[in-house]
Amino acid sequence: MSIDGQLPPKARLLRAAAELLANSGGSAVSTRQITQLAGVTAPTLYHHFGDKEGLFDAVVAAGFDEYVAGERDFAPSGQPLEDIRRMWDNHVQFGLKQPELYLVMFGNIRPESRPAIVADAEALMEEMLNKAAVSGQLNVPPREAARSILAANVGVTLMLIAEKAPERNLELSTMTRDAMIFAVSTEQARINDSDDSGKSSVVVAAIALNAALQASHSDQLSSSELKLFLEWLHRISTSSTS
Amino acid sequence: MSIDGQLPPKARLLRAAAELLANSGGSAVSTRQITQLAGVTAPTLYHHFGDKEGLFDAVVAAGFDEYVAGERDFAPSGQPLEDIRRMWDNHVQFGLKQPELYLVMFGNIRPESRPAIVADAEALMEEMLNKAAVSGQLNVPPREAARSILAANVGVTLMLIAEKAPERNLELSTMTRDAMIFAVSTEQARINDSDDSGKSSVVVAAIALNAALQASHSDQLSSSELKLFLEWLHRISTSSTS
DNA sequence: CTAGCACCTATAGCAACGCTATATGAACTA
DNA sequence: TAGTTCATATAGCGTTGCTATAGGTGCTAG
Numbered sequence: 303m304s305i306d307g308q309l310p311p312k313a314r315l316l317r318a319a320a321e322l323l324a325n326s327g328g329s330a331v332s333t334r335q336i337t338q339l340a341g342v343t344a345p346t347l348y349h350h351f352g353d354k355e356g357l358f359d360a361v362v363a364a365g366f367d368e369y370v371a372g373e374r375d376f377a378p379s380g381q382p383l384e385d386i387r388r389m390w391d392n393h394v395q396f397g398l399k400q401p402e403l404y405l406v407m408f409g410n411i412r413p414e415s416r417p418a419i420v421a422d423a424e425a426l427m428e429e430m431l432n433k434a435a436v437s438g439q440l441n442v443p444p445r446e447a448a449r450s451i452l453a454a455n456v457g458v459t460l461m462l463i464a465e466k467a468p469e470r471n472l473e474l475s476t477m478t479r480d481a482m483i484f485a486v487s488t489e490q491a492r493i494n495d496s497d498d499s500g501k502s503s504v505v506v507a508a509i510a511l512n513a514a515l516q517a518s519h520s521d522q523l524s525s526s527e528l529k530l531f532l533e534w535l536h537r538i539s540t541s542s543t544s
Numbered sequence: 545m546s547i548d549g550q551l552p553p554k555a556r557l558l559r560a561a562a563e564l565l566a567n568s569g570g571s572a573v574s575t576r577q578i579t580q581l582a583g584v585t586a587p588t589l590y591h592h593f594g595d596k597e598g599l600f601d602a603v604v605a606a607g608f609d610e611y612v613a614g615e616r617d618f619a620p621s622g623q624p625l626e627d628i629r630r631m632w633d634n635h636v637q638f639g640l641k642q643p644e645l646y647l648v649m650f651g652n653i654r655p656e657s658r659p660a661i662v663a664d665a666e667a668l669m670e671e672m673l674n675k676a677a678v679s680g681q682l683n684v685p686p687r688e689a690a691r692s693i694l695a696a697n698v699g700v701t702l703m704l705i706a707e708k709a710p711e712r713n714l715e716l717s718t719m720t721r722d723a724m725i726f727a728v729s730t731e732q733a734r735i736n737d738s739d740d741s742g743k744s745s746v747v748v749a750a751i752a753l754n755a756a757l758q759a760s761h762s763d764q765l766s767s768s769e770l771k772l773f774l775e776w777l778h779r780i781s782t783s784s785t786s
Numbered sequence: 787c788t789a790g791c792a793c794c795t796a797t798a799g800c801a802a803c804g805c806t807a808t809a810t811g812a813a814c815t816a
Numbered sequence: 817t818a819g820t821t822c823a824t825a826t827a828g829c830g831t832t833g834c835t836a837t838a839g840g841t842g843c844t845a846g
Contacts, residue, residue, distance in 0.1 A: 311823080311824080327654070327656065328652075328654040328656070330803090332802075332803060332804085333803080333804060333805080334802080334803075334804090342824080342825095343824070343825055343826085344804085344805075344806090344825090345805090345806075345823090345824065345825070345826090346823075346824055346825085347805095348804090348805065348806075349822090349823065349824075350823090353804090353805090354804065354805085405651075405652060405654075408702075409647075409651040409652055409653075409702070410570075410647060410651055410652065411651075411702065411705070411706035412569070412570040412647075412705075412706070413705070413706060413707060413708045413709070414569065414570070414708075417706050417707060420703070420706055442719070446715070446716070446719060449703065449716050450700075450716060450719055450720045450723065452699075452703075453696065453699040453700045453702070453703040453716065453720060454695065454696040454699050454700070454720060454724075455699065456699040456702060456703070457694075457695040457696050457697065457698040457699020457700070457702070458692075458695045458696070458699065460650070460651070460653065460695075460698060460699070460702075461662070461691065461694075461695040461698070463653070463654075463655070464653035464654070464655060464659050464662055465655060465659060466655045466656075466659075467655070473688070474688070474691050474692060474695065477684065477688060477692055478692045478695060478696060478724075480727075481692065481723065481724055481727030481728065482696070482720075482723055482724075482727070484723075484727055485722075485723030485724070485726055485727055486723065527776065531773070531776055534769060534773055553794080553795080572832090574831080574832065574833085575832080575833060575834080576831080576832075576833090584795080584796095585795070585796055585797080586796090586833085586834075586835085587794090587795065587796070587797090587834090587835075588794075588795055588796085589834095590833090590834065590835075591793095591794065591795075592794090595833090595834090596833065596834085
């Protein structure tokens with residue numbers, strides 16, 4: 303019931319705080335809980351971190367180091383836009399693996415406190431987008447593209463965190479990801495990525511029909527027929543361009 | 545220094561809480577501050593709202609009513625995708641006008657607490673996207689499009705809130721907005737937000753789907769399924785209703 | 787008119803919170 | 817050995833969210 307090892311108190315405090323934060327389920331974590339789990343008394347905390355917020359900032363900083371390490375981990379594939387996709391997916395996975403930490407890092411950013419973290423994350427993505435820009439694959443300046451993609455990335459991750467784990471649909475992520483990349487990339491890159499021309503008209507028509515049917519209560523089909531019909535429609539209209 | 549008027553204590557508490565929350569700058573707001581500003585003692589708060597969180601939930605609910613009212617305020621332009629743009633901009637403006645409230649509403653959503661708010665916001669956008677889908681302007685099912693667009697919308701708004709007001713660049717919003725809409729819309733709609741929206745219907749969509757299916761041999765359905773599917777399509781597309 | 791009955795609010799106080807003034811021990815420097 | 821610095825502990829202050837209990841208000845019933 304306590305974090306021991308031979309670690310120094312400062313590290314034990316950090317670890318205890320991170321663990322309690324991760325399992326708090328959103329409710330507040332008290333300094334007394336932290337110090338007890340770390341096997342330390344109150345003044346030790348304030349000696350090392352000055353503040354409760356100071357301790358939490360340190361936890362966030364450690365979390366961000368982990369995030370950056372994860373983003374730098376993989377080798378460049380030579381296809382910058384493909385690397386951007388991997389950065390996006392890494393970001394989402396990081397958020398889903400440590401939702402409480404993520405919410406502190408990206409869900410609660412106030413102007414006065416710390417846009418620094420976000421700035422670093424932006425720089426990381428901009429760096430990668432620069433390579434795409436060099437090879438003429440980018441439609442907009444790398445900085446603007448990075449900000450835009452990161453914003454969408456954060457929004458998607460927050461949405462997924464808000465959903466209960468069993469019913470999380472990662473398609474939201476891949477779809478939004480590709481939409482953003484598609485939008486900032488040049489025409490050539492688009493043609494390479496997607497083979498839409500063939501079945502897109504089917505998909506569009508199916509989507510339109512689906513919406514129209516639900517809106518206008520057609521009585522041309524029985525309810526059981528309609529149910530099966532709609533199921534097939536859904537199958538067609540979600541046959542993806544992934 | 546106190547909220548008076550002849551309002552009942554419940555309303556005064558709500559107003560005091562909203563005001564303190566808006567000016568708190570992110571730091572915590574105590575029940576004692578709230579009750580004092582409302583000119584009321586502690587048990588009154590707990591009688592009406594049960595909880596501090598209950599009071600804050602009520603504030604958020606009021607804020608969400610305001611948000612929905614803002615989203616429903618303008619008249620449909622007849623061009624669904626243009627209306628989506630306006631919904632997006634309204635969303636951003638709401639967030640920038642009441643950043644603290646917005647952070648509570650969209651920046652701190654936990655799975656267990658309240659995805660209800662998000663679900664309503666999604667439904668609002670899906671409703672509008674349905675109109676676009678009926679007129680064949682949509683590339684993906686309205687529900688998925690709504691989730692995706694809203695996620696990006698939230699992400700952008702949070703990013704803008706995180707920046708200090710003087711250096712906020714709204715181009716991030718319009719760029720991301722158009723990128724998302726562009727990505728979920730069909731080619732025709734991209735070229736010219738065309739207005740054959742009025743005459744589109746079940747029949748037209750069914751005919752289009754029928755033609756498209758026969759032309760491109762989708763492999764989403766088995767041959768026997770396809771036969772029955774086409775028969776139903778025929779029944780729908782030769783019916784005289786609307 | 788009065789008795790009873792919901793409703794709503796106030797007095798007073800508890801346990802838990804973040805934090806600190808002060809003191810004690812251990813390790814190193816001179 | 818004496819002095820200095822770093823790190824931890826004892827004890828307690830003021831504030832927090834919340835509540836057990838009781839008192840006042842406006843109502844309808846008799």
